[in-house]
Amino acid sequence: MENKSRTAAWKVLRRKPLSLLGFGIIGFFLLIAAAAPILAPVPANSRSAYLIPEYGYNPEPKLPSVKHWFGTTENQYDLYYGMIWGTRTAFKVAVLVVGTALLIGIFLGSISGFYGGWIDEALMRFTDIVLAFPGLVLAVVIVSVLGPSLDHVMLSVAVVWWPSYTRLLRGDVMAIKEREFVLAARALGASDARILIKHIIPNSIYPLLVVASLDVGSVVITAAALSFLGLGAPAGYADWGQLISMSKDWILGSPGNAFAYWNTVLIPGAAIFLFVLGWNLLGDGVRDMLDPKQR
């Protein structure tokens, strides 16, 4: 059975070359993230692998050279090093933010849908309020209050993201809790927690997982946008959004040559774009695999 569904999934994927491309892109970034210590060795005196080594104090970015493959950003941070280790940061942000939002969504959504009543009413009205905010502005407020840092960026994006997951799962839990197998489990004397964890959540979680996999790209963009606004990691931290933020004062180039510092925009910009593209294509693939109507 297990094997059969796996073959079916593979068949769906094979007919969708774009989803395969998504797997390829994310696989490529995974390889880079895994091999970061080999691709960009950490200098011996470094305090943290995520701090980009700085080669001098010249504010002007430098173009790619033999010594710095991708050139340097303003204040001479090595762009190649930042890009390689930034891959790990990107995965960390994607997984932690979506994971946190999912955990909150699963917890509150299943309670809300399962128990109904005033708990449900209170939780749903609260999600109404959070969803009424322009998400990015709420996230900016939260990070501004807590103070700029990558951890706070991740926290604020998760805070903005959980309500939609809660509502989605609540609806599916409500639809499933009256089904015969749930009633049977209850008749056999199973506790609420057991019914929820063993019967209801496993049977209602797939739509949520599909949405979450389609969301990873937007989450990465939102987190990078906060870094772009200067609310994320400090200068010199290996984070793509932060590197783009450092490039924004140099996009007009030098007098007479607008493209004098093209590398500072193009390289981190292309990486964010490809990373998000990969997740979006992958999300499409996951949806096609889990949604039987698409087959």
Add this chain to the structure above:
Amino acid sequence: MLKFIAKRLLFLPLVMLGVTMLLFGALQFLSPAMRASLYIHDPRQLSALNEVIQKYGLNKPMPVQYWIWLKQVLHGNLGYSETAKMPVSDAIRAFFPATFELTLVSFIPILFFGIYFGTLSAVKKDKLLDQITRIVAITGYSLPSFVLGLFLLMIFYGHFQIFPPGRYSLDVDLLVHSASFHHYTGLLTLDALLNGDFAAALDIFSHMVLPAITLIYISVALLLRITRSSMLEELGKDYVRTARAKGLPESVVIKKHARRNALIPVVTLSSLLFIGLLSGVVITETIFDFPGIGRWSVIAAQQLDVPGVMGSTLLSAFLFVTANMISDILYAFVDPRIRLR
């Protein structure tokens, strides 16, 4: 039906109240001194810190402060925004028309491209055009607005020296603020035309080209895909087959039959997209230095300008909740089953 509408109408002020409480609560995590620092512009004024805290009641318990603030708002006084350097109500009046104009300039092409190419790619499913629109859509929603925006600035403003950032050039700035310039609509391009100044209108419009391109490319994907899938669904239905069987020309079948039905979900989505743009063009406005609500809200949030954040966020939340309410009511009119929920 009336009961449904009444319920939705009652819901609006309650959500707004919740929004203000949540925002206010979040901002109370800051110490009174930090919130007072906004009013202090010079280190020499630091001795007045306690005075400021007393004057604005920043050290009172949170519910008391909230009540003071709420009473003011209910009297129509939204406070003074330090980041905009004007009262919040004036700031909204200054920034909102700019955002509205930019949204309008972007939204019309989005609607056109989305519906036109969405229909066409459904009709020509899996043909070259369908593949191209699919690639445009996927790259569009994978491209962060700040990456696209910086590229556009580098190429068009940096290299070709056209389409500058900002709202208008310096001479137009003087013109717009002169006494002889009449503000008929608040939409500056239109106002300039109505004042008979074609050059100024062109200047104002050229400042909106790059942010509009950014918004169009990033937002059109949603409309393209919804139109395409809705159109595909309609094309598979029996009445379309009947129309074809009657021998109607294919263009009539598509334009008069299928597309009209396919556009129902598209219209609802478009209205939400319009409001989404109106309240969510934060990053695009920031990159292009466009003085609208979005840029103001980010600056206010970053500098913890409490009245500014409250004002801009309240406006966005109000627009969003109202748009949702209207679309819910419209849906209930169309589909009676919804009223029962």
